Amino acid sequence: MQSIKSYINDNKDRFLSELIDLLKMPSISADSAYKADVLKTADAIKISLEKAGCDHVEICETEGYPIVYGEKIIDKNLPTILVYGHYDVQPPDPLDLWNSPPFDPIIQKTELHPEGAIFARGACDDKGQMYMHVKAMEYMTANNELPCNVKFMIEGEEEVGSVNLAKFVAKNREKLANDVILISDTGMIAPDVPSITTGLRGLSYVEVEVTGPNRDLHSGLYGGAVANPINVLTKMIASLHDENNHITIPGFYDKVEDLSDAERAEMAKAPFSLDAYKKSLDIDAVYGEAGYSTNERNSIRPTLDVNGIWGGYTGEGAKTVIASKAYAKISMRLVPNQEWEEITELFKTHFESIAPKGVTVKVTPHHGGQGYVTPIDSLGYKAASKAYEETFGKTPIPQRSGGSIPIVSLF
Amino acid sequence: MQSIKSYINDNKDRFLSELIDLLKMPSISADSAYKADVLKTADAIKISLEKAGCDHVEICETEGYPIVYGEKIIDKNLPTILVYGHYDVQPPDPLDLWNSPPFDPIIQKTELHPEGAIFARGACDDKGQMYMHVKAMEYMTANNELPCNVKFMIEGEEEVGSVNLAKFVAKNREKLANDVILISDTGMIAPDVPSITTGLRGLSYVEVEVTGPNRDLHSGLYGGAVANPINVLTKMIASLHDENNHITIPGFYDKVEDLSDAERAEMAKAPFSLDAYKKSLDIDAVYGEAGYSTNERNSIRPTLDVNGIWGGYTGEGAKTVIASKAYAKISMRLVPNQEWEEITELFKTHFESIAPKGVTVKVTPHHGGQGYVTPIDSLGYKAASKAYEETFGKTPIPQRSGGSIPIVSLF
Structure with a gap:
């Protein structure tokens, strides 16, 4: 059995080249001019789930863009994780604010990413994160390390409101039944401050x-x-x-x-530098609702x-x-x-x-x-927290994000 | 000697086809993508002034688009008229609000124009009016009827502020010397209510x-x-x-x-139907500065x-x-x-x-x-008023327009 670290090292070039191929596809769901590209991306996701060891991989048609589904059921008595992600991306306008073409991925070292990061539309929303789960699955099936049942549901309309996913979920309650839903479509407080998103607007x-x-x-x-x-x-x-x-x-x-003073005091403990925030955006002042801090205003x-x-x-x-x-x-x-x-x-x-x-x-x-807030004493939260501790050596901070994933509340 | 009416009848088809050719040229001075078209239009104006009998026709280069100049001096003791016009047009955006392509002129009968009118970008701002003067010149020189000296100065930057015309005028005071400046670049109150514009904003x-x-x-x-x-x-x-x-x-x-009450009362005599105005624009109410009428607000x-x-x-x-x-x-x-x-x-x-x-x-x-107001007891105003009376059978109304022709005040 190969360790996860050596597996990553042995396959790093292939992982990168597969992800870069995926990022090259302009899967812009908001603009009908890109319809063929969005559909092509769904096909690519299907192939990657099959390669990762999923069974019953299928492209599920909807009234809009299809949902790619795959699963690996190893034991009905074990818990089931449903991994949600999306393969569509936001339009890249305005193009003149990009330092490199949005669908021509490049790897660059920056102050924030001293080891280099991929810059492309969708790299962190959500192709990169989604791909991370696909590759984790590949490792676990290849090495017979899968500790639970896994289902993947990757949609193509997140950036336009997930209208058809709602219908799909309502029609497939049995197929999608699970104990924990895992979504990687938000951010962390900082590369060295791991956090788990517990709420969305x-x-x-x-x-x-x-x-x-x-x-x-x-x-x-x-x-x-x-x-x-x-x-x-x-x-x-x-x-x-x-x-x-x-x-x-x-x-x-x-x-x-309305949050209590105690809850607001707890929130205020998250590390946050207003100066660094302003500096990173080149602004001389923040702006927002009177009576609330920056972190409150956006969560x-x-x-x-x-x-x-x-x-x-x-x-x-x-x-x-x-x-x-x-x-x-x-x-x-x-x-x-x-x-x-x-x-x-x-x-x-x-x-x-x-x-x-x-x-x-x-x-x-x-x-x-709808907005949503998840409890932090659940099986899923505890497992995620433990995984972060092993990887980062730090307990992750539960965090409410300002963003929205329309489908979360439905789940 | 041929009368003006029979001359128009004999040459109507040629006049129309020449004007339509001119209207087909997209001489959009605001958009540098049309530079070649603007320059081509200047060439066409030069040819039409030569054909109309002008002497010394020249394309005068500026730092921007050129000014086309031509003159006919028949007797230094007679008054001199300077005809000003412009051969550039405004951008036609948004294109989807045009019923026919802006640079593909069509003649259509409408409620306002029961005898038919040309619809194209520049047809009434200012190629149509400018061309009317060129053809009047052609008639007068062909029939030896010119009663005064005439100079033409047709520019290509009116829609972008006439910056270079100002320099040209300052450098050519002698060449452009005149007694009356004639500009046809505004509107009439109505087809059956002739008016002469005496003021501009x-x-x-x-x-x-x-x-x-x-x-x-x-x-x-x-x-x-x-x-x-x-x-x-x-x-x-x-x-x-x-x-x-x-x-x-x-x-x-x-x-x-601030206009006196008497002046405002005089202005209020111009025929104006608020209902017809609202109807023509499909609006249920006008909107503007409190305490002023619609005609005051826009003049x-x-x-x-x-x-x-x-x-x-x-x-x-x-x-x-x-x-x-x-x-x-x-x-x-x-x-x-x-x-x-x-x-x-x-x-x-x-x-x-x-x-x-x-x-x-x-x-x-x-x-x-700058804005400008001209007196109505001048030689030029009286001559224009008399010409209107002969043509329309009515005395024209002096009228202040809300529009701007940047160069008027300089003249």
Whole structure:
């Protein structure tokens, strides 16, 4: 029997080259232009699960992109782990902020990664982490070390709200039955500060469209006399936060869980340097809801951010136009107890109500998901904590993350 | 000697086909991708001035696009008219709001144009009007009817601020000397309500850039904890107008000319139907500065409009990103006595001062121009008024337009 370390050393080049091939595939689920690439990536995942020793590997069709499933059942009396991951990635725009092409992976040493790290779209969300589990499986089956049953469920629509995964899960309760779900799709506090994510925020994502005049107008002839959809949109968005950066949507905070002072004091013990945080982002100040620390603002508090805005002339030079339409994509991060569908409805009602005369407003919900918090006295948490201790020599810190994995609450 | 009407009838097909050829040229001065097309258009203007009987036609190079000059001096004791026009056009974006391709001219009958009109980018700004003067010249020289000296100065940078025309005019005072300047680059009140534009607003056009974190961030991990440049930009833009739609930039209104009640009463006599105006734009209400009518808002009052805004993810679907940067193009229409360079400086100082901590702001002036009002008792105004009376059978109404032709004030 080969030790895990020597197995990694013997196979390192192959592992890297397989992962790099996977990262080269532009599996952008949000953009239908990449459909063929997303489907090709699902095929590649199927092959890698088979090579890792899974049985019954199949590409499960959905109304959207397929889910790749595989399993290894060694003993029905042993616990079963379900490994969840996703093979789709976010769009890489804006391309000019990449130091190297997003689908042309390179290995570079940086201050944060003195031993080198792979830079590519999807390298850490989520192809890299997912691949780590596939390779762990390969080692355990090759060396007959598997201590439990394992199921893999790798989807292709995480970045667009996992709509079809929910249906798939509902239809396949028996097949997916498990004791522990393992998800590696978040971050650690620092390379030398291991942490386990115990909570995630929920999400409501909407697109808004403001329409003014029925066509683009010359600003010299109409400027100041008709509602300019871009000016109106900026006013409407600006009004969604008050001077303390509280969100002004009526009812938005009604169900938000208030943490006790003791819980907040416990959270405040996590190592965090505000100076290092600001330095790493090149900002001279943080910004957020009054009365909360940076770590609270991005984990236990709900937020509202514009993720994209556009309208009018955005090319080179100047054009004196009043646009007929202006658009924005807006997402709200939610905390446990906030229902994402209810929040989406509250947003829609409020946003439509604040539109001034002279424009019409359309709110289109994109997708959403519930927040979730897991207990830290479970079998799964204890096993994970022990594994971290063996690897890092340190007990990992339980941590609530600000991000969202829409499917977690459903699981 | 042939009458003007029979000359038009005999040559109508040729006139139309020449104009359509000119409209097919995408002479977009704001976008350097069209450089060759803009230069080709200058060549075409030179040929048409020569054909119209001008002497000394030349393409005058500048640091930007050239100015086409031509003249016909018949008697130094007669008055000289300088005809100004421009051969460049605005960018046609967004393309999906055009019913036919912008550089593929079509003639269509509409409610407003029961006899048919040409639809193409530049048809009425300014190739159509400019061409009308060239053809009038052709008729007068062919029939020996020219009653005065004529000079043509047709530029290619009107849509980007006429920066090089100003230098050209300063260097060629003798060559351009004239008694009357004739510009057809505005509109009429209605096809059956002839009007002569006696005033134009000035312009200050700036681009703003708001930078937050040094890279795009995941909104789940950083949302609510750092300043989001798009949210900040919307707040900053929204604050530029107060609840009465007055502009909040300190000093902005200091030099604005206040019209007397009598002057405003005179203006209010121009025929205007608010219902027809709203209907033509498909809007249920107009919008603008409190205390002023629609016609006042777009002529005697200064305004501030966002002409373009962009930042973050603007593609299909959803991406939960916090953008590193957000941008807007903003123009201010100015009235007589407001100095555009001073207003640009006031804007810059104010906009930078309202940036919250956590972002940096850059304001880049694009171009500008002064407003101008001409007297209605001049030789030129009287001659124009008489020509309208003969053609329309009605005395034209003097009218202040909301648009800007940056060079007018310099002239």
